[in-house]
Amino acid sequence: MYDLATLRNPRTAFSYVNYLLARKRLIEFSNSDRLNPLREEFEDYMRWSAEHFKDEVRYGSEVVGVAPEVEADAVQSWKVAVKDSAGKTYVVRARSLVAPSPSRASSPAAQPLPTVDFLSGQRIISMDEYPSRRNELRGANEPRLNVSLVGSGEKTAEVLDDLLTCSRLGNITVVTEDESLAPLTVLDDTKPSQPQLCSIWAKPTSAQPASVTEASELVQTIYMRAYEKLVQSKGEFRLRVIIGKDAAAACSHSDFIIRDTAASPLLNTALFQGIDSLILGCRPKGESLEEVQFKRGAVAEGCRLWLVSSKSEGGRALAKDIALMAGEIVRKAATGSSEVRDGAGLQVQARI
Numbered sequence: 001m002y003d004l005a006t007l008r009n010p011r012t013a014f015s016y017v018n019y020l021l022a023r024k025r026l027i028e029f030s031n032s033d034r035l036n037p038l039r040e041e042f043e044d045y046m047r048w049s050a051e052h053f054k055d056e057v058r059y060g061s062e063v064v065g066v067a068p069e070v071e072a073d074a075v076q077s078w079k080v081a082v083k084d085s086a087g088k089t090y091v092v093r094a095r096s097l098v099a100p101s102p103s104r105a106s107s108p109a110a111q112p113l114p115t116v117d118f119l120s121g122q123r124i125i126s127m128d129e130y131p132s133r134r135n136e137l138r139g140a141n142e143p144r145l146n147v148s149l150v151g152s153g154e155k156t157a158e159v160l161d162d163l164l165t166c167s168r169l170g171n172i173t174v175v176t177e178d179e180s181l182a183p184l185t186v187l188d189d190t191k192p193s194q195p196q197l198c199s200i201w202a203k204p205t206s207a208q209p210a211s212v213t214e215a216s217e218l219v220q221t222i223y224m225r226a227y228e229k230l231v232q233s234k235g236e237f238r239l240r241v242i243i244g245k246d247a248a249a250a251c252s253h254s255d256f257i258i259r260d261t262a263a264s265p266l267l268n269t270a271l272f273q274g275i276d277s278l279i280l281g282c283r284p285k286g287e288s289l290e291e292v293q294f295k296r297g298a299v300a301e302g303c304r305l306w307l308v309s310s311k312s313e314g315g316r317a318l319a320k321d322i323a324l325m326a327g328e329i330v331r332k333a334a335t336g337s338s339e340v341r342d343g344a345g346l347q348v349q350a351r352i
Contacts, residue, residue, distance in 0.1 A: 144170030151260030
């Protein structure tokens with residue numbers, strides 16, 4: 001039921017059940033008694049759905065620059081520089097833009113670890129290599145291997161969760177900027193919430209630590225397994241979480257270091273720095289959608305910028321939420337577009 005379309009229209013051709021029928025796996029899936037599809041299978045379902053619109057959407061393209069097109073002292077449209085999958089860059093004129101909100105997980109690429117002692121046997125494994133090299137860590141080693149994990153984002157949490165399933169490992173240290181992985185605390189609900197300025201360009205300020213009931217299911221599982229590790233080893237081995245950037249000292253006693261070496265995507269601050277002076281703030285239009293507010297008279301009516309983020313319950317965006325959000329964006333962007341001329345109703349979406 002929680003696919004791309006069923007909750008909105010049970011008779012749609014894009015339901016997951018219809019996908020299984022098209023792939024000739026409906027009976028096998030029903031007989032497997034699975035409540036949820038495999039991740040690989042659901043990815044194929046979304047590709048199958050997207051394939052139906054290949055003549056209407058340009059996939060594999062990335063927005064690399066946005067500049068205002070000014071006429072009569074007001075922005076009439078946006079000039080969007082787009083790089084296709086072949087590396088070719090071209091410019092598109094648009095009235096409505098949809099782009100990703102700044103994310104806590106969007107941080108500069110990790111810096112080198114200057115104190116890694118290769119002579120003592122320390123090894124570095126990238127998170128992309130981890131699935132193929134995880135068995136190196138899970139053997140019966142004496143003394144037990146100490147492992148450090150450096151990175152932020154969902155992949156870091158998933159690798160940490162997998163490490164904690166191995167009872168043969170020693171101490172596990174995590175250095176991250178993802179504050180959702182900080183030790184869970186019970187908040188004092190009597191403290192009044194502090195007002196915050198609305199700024200879409202600055203990195204969001206650090207929020208208070210999540211309470212046990214507010215934390216995602218994955219984070220709760222991580223701390224449950226960390227406690228089991230502490231009990232089973234009689235306090236000898238534990239999980240340590242360090243919120244910050246300096247990984248050198250924290251990783252100095254680890255035998256293996258798993259780190260996120262992938263380059264960060266282009267941040268919104270780089271994409272929209274040319275229009276920063278026009279911005280007042282942003283107005284929420286739902287749980288995951290915001291409309292950028294411009295200074296009076298700076299931007300023509302119907303020339304809009306929308307920001308999308310994944311703020312669904314538990315920190316995970318479900319396919320049904322993404323589909324509903326996309327439909328809402330199309331409706332909002334289409335409002336007031338009757339006066340659009342010269343194909344300016346084209347909507348360009350930055351890669352999320």
